[in-house]
Amino acid sequence: xxxxxxxxxxxxxxxxxxxxxxxxxxxxxxxxxxxxxxLTEAGGIAVLGRGTTPIVVLEHAPAMRHAAPHxxxxxxxxxxxxxxxxxxxxxxxxxxxxxRTFTGSADHLVSNAFYFTDPEGNGVELYWDxxxxxxxxxxxxxxxxxxxxxPNAFVQEHLTQDAxxxxxxxxxxxxxxxxxxxDVATAKAFYVDRLxxxxxxxxxxxxxxxxxxxxxxxMAMNTWNSRGAGRRQQALGLGLVRIEVPGAEDxxxxxxxxxxxxxQTADDGRTVAFEDPWANRIEVTAPGRG
Numbered sequence: 001x002x003x004x005x006x007x008x009x010x011x012x013x014x015x016x017x018x019x020x021x022x023x024x025x026x027x028x029x030x031x032x033x034x035x036x037x038x039l040t041e042a043g044g045i046a047v048l049g050r051g052t053t054p055i056v057v058l059e060h061a062p063a064m065r066h067a068a069p070h071x072x073x074x075x076x077x078x079x080x081x082x083x084x085x086x087x088x089x090x091x092x093x094x095x096x097x098x099x100r101t102f103t104g105s106a107d108h109l110v111s112n113a114f115y116f117t118d119p120e121g122n123g124v125e126l127y128w129d130x131x132x133x134x135x136x137x138x139x140x141x142x143x144x145x146x147x148x149x150x151p152n153a154f155v156q157e158h159l160t161q162d163a164x165x166x167x168x169x170x171x172x173x174x175x176x177x178x179x180x181x182x183d184v185a186t187a188k189a190f191y192v193d194r195l196x197x198x199x200x201x202x203x204x205x206x207x208x209x210x211x212x213x214x215x216x217x218x219m220a221m222n223t224w225n226s227r228g229a230g231r232r233q234q235a236l237g238l239g240l241v242r243i244e245v246p247g248a249e250d251x252x253x254x255x256x257x258x259x260x261x262x263x264q265t266a267d268d269g270r271t272v273a274f275e276d277p278w279a280n281r282i283e284v285t286a287p288g289r290g
Contacts, residue, residue, distance in 0.1 A: 005257060007196040007243075008250040009213030013174040014242030014285065015047070015054035016077045018122055019061040021236055025119050026058050033094040033101070034079065034124070035167040050172030055079055059239055066121070067235040072181050072226050072278035074238035076115065076123030080175025085163035087112065087128040088155050090172075092164070094126070095151065105154075107147040110135050110216040114151060122237060127175060135216065142200045142216045144209075176211075176218050177241050179280060180226035184208045186277050187221040194261040195282075196254060218243075231279040243284045251286040 020026040027046050030036045036048035036055055044060035056077065067073055081087040091114050095102055101116045103123075113127040136143040163170065181187045184205050191197050197210035200217055206224065209217035219241075245251050255272055258265050265274045271283045 005196055006198060007212040007254065008246050010246040011212035011218065011250075012244050013177055013218055014244045014283075015049065015057050016074070016174060016177060016238070016242070017057040017059055017240035018074075018077075018120075019059050019064055019236045019239045020120055021062050021064070021066070022120070023058055023060040029098060029101075029118050030056050030058070033098045034126070035090050035093050036172075037168040050167075051169055053171070053173050055172060055174055057240070061236060061239075064234060064236045067232070067237050070226055070229060071235070072229040072232050073179070073235075073280065074122055075178040075180045075220070075222060075225075076125045077174060078113075078125035078127055078176045078178065080173055081126065081128050082171045083163070084112070084128050084154075084158040085160045086167070086170050086172065087114070087126060088158035089160075089163035089167050089170075090126050091151060092155050092159055093167070095155075102151070105149040105151050107149050108144045108216075109147075110142060110144055112149055112154065114149075114154075120236060123178070125178070129175070129216075132214070141202070142209075144201055144216065174242075176215075176220065178220040178222070179238075179241075179276075179278075180229070181221040181223060181276075181278055182226060182229040183223060184221065190263075190276050191219060191221065194258060194263055196257055229278065231277070233279075238280060240281050240283055243282060245284060245286050248286050248288070251284060254284060 030048045039047045039049050046058045047054050049055040103117055104115045106113050111127045111129045113125050116124040187208050191210050200211050201209035207222035209220045211218045263274055265272050271285050273283045
């Protein structure tokens with residue numbers, strides 16, 4: 001791809017919106033378990049984050065159905081912490097208060113990650129990145145693996161009292177968003193060829209990892225639970241994925257690419273919105289716009 005066809009290097013991910021049936025239960029999980037702070041709450045919508053950075057938006061939608069197990073949608077929201085101590089504090093908090101939600105752990109070479117499923121079945125990854133100088137690349141693809149990490153040993157090695165007591169004010173953000181999709185080829189055609197991410201890793205026809213600016217991945221798509229899935233119907237779970245580009249020119253270039261490749265967009269003056277092939281809603285913003 002030409003440089004002008006790629007998302008800007010400083011592109012990042014914004015807060016993920018989840019439609020939820022039980023707002024109180026879900027808010028408690030992300031607040032008391034994950035260690036996020038309620039930033040705003042009004043009209044059935046709670047925004048939780050770290051410091052002043054929104055991470056999860058919980059939208060009360062009690063009339064909606066739960067999605068079927070093999071539908072497209074969210075695989076997990078991945079929350080990135082700045083230090084191993086901050087990650088250990090979050091891991092300790094969730095494991096202590098919601099131990100049955102823990103689903104696994106991994107050293108991915110680029111990161112350490114711990115996985116959970118929230119009370120309504122949405123995947124959650126809590127992770128910390130190694131410094132980029134420690135990542136390895138082969139033929140333009142980042143080297144990643146899945147090596148078991150003992151969560152108890154990780155907590156014992158890295159947890160500090162400061163990290164626990166200061167957790168709500170410590171940095172944190174959405175590092176990447178991982179989707180369940182119907183097929184990888186269609187995902188690549190949309191997220192790489194149209195949206196402008198670059199491929200950073202692939203697992204045959206099972207999974208694709210994409211990013212901007214040489215990150216290991218800002219988004220991923222897999223078919224592990226959803227092979228052959230079609231467009232989503234309105235349901236609980238993923239409501240909105242947010243992407244943040246550095247400036248208005250970057251957003252304009254994105255809109256031009258989408259129009260040139262036949263993707264319909266909606267622009268309200270602040271955000272540009274569109275759907276991927278599985279009806280996952282994406283909103284892209286730029287600082288100072290609108």
